Amino acid sequence: MREPTYNSAIYLRLSRDDELHGDSSSIKTQRQMLRKYAADHNINIYDEYIDDGWSGTNFDRPDFKHMIGDIEDGKINCVIVKDLSRLGRNYILTGQYTELYFPSKNVKSIAFNDNVDSITLATISF
Numbered sequence: 001m002r003e004p005t006y007n008s009a010i011y012l013r014l015s016r017d018d019e020l021h022g023d024s025s026s027i028k029t030q031r032q033m034l035r036k037y038a039a040d041h042n043i044n045i046y047d048e049y050i051d052d053g054w055s056g057t058n059f060d061r062p063d064f065k066h067m068i069g070d071i072e073d074g075k076i077n078c079v080i081v082k083d084l085s086r087l088g089r090n091y092i093l094t095g096q097y098t099e100l101y102f103p104s105k106n107v108k109s110i111a112f113n114d115n116v117d118s119i120t121l122a123t124i125s126f
Contacts, residue, residue: 006078006108007046009067010034013086015055027052030082037080037112046076056089059097071105083113 012030027050038045047070049063059065070076079102081087088094102109102118109118 004077006043007076008038008043008078008080009047009049009070009076010038010045010080011049011051011064011067011086012082013051013054013056013061013064015053030086033082033112034080037110043078043080046070056085056087058090059088059093071102071107077106078108078110080110080112082111084111084116087111 010031012027012034014027014030031048035045037043047067049067051061051063054061054064067076067079071079079087084094084098087097098109098116098118101107110116
C-alpha cells in the first residue's frame, strides 16, 4: 500500500518562561529539528507556524489559530511539533486537539521528542 502524502505544518512555540531553560527550546533549534525530521521522513512542509513569546496555557495564539484555519481549509494533513508542550501546556486542551480534533480532520500529529505519531501509534525513530 502506498504511503499517504503529507502536507505538514511545523508548529513552533516559545514562551517567556521557556527562555529560562536555555537554547534547546529556541525557535531556531525547534525549526532545525522539525525540518530535519520532515526531510528524513519525506514529509512536505506546507508552512511554518510560529508563536514566539506566547504562553502554551491557552490556544488563543495567532499562528496556532492560523494553522487551525489551514487545517479547516484542507491545506495541511499533518502537524509536527518538537514535543507536546510546544502544542500546549494545558494537558486537557492539548489532548482534545491530539485525540479528537486532529483525527476528526484526518490530520496526523507528530511530537517527535515524545515519540508520538498519531497514525502509526508506534514509537518513532530519528
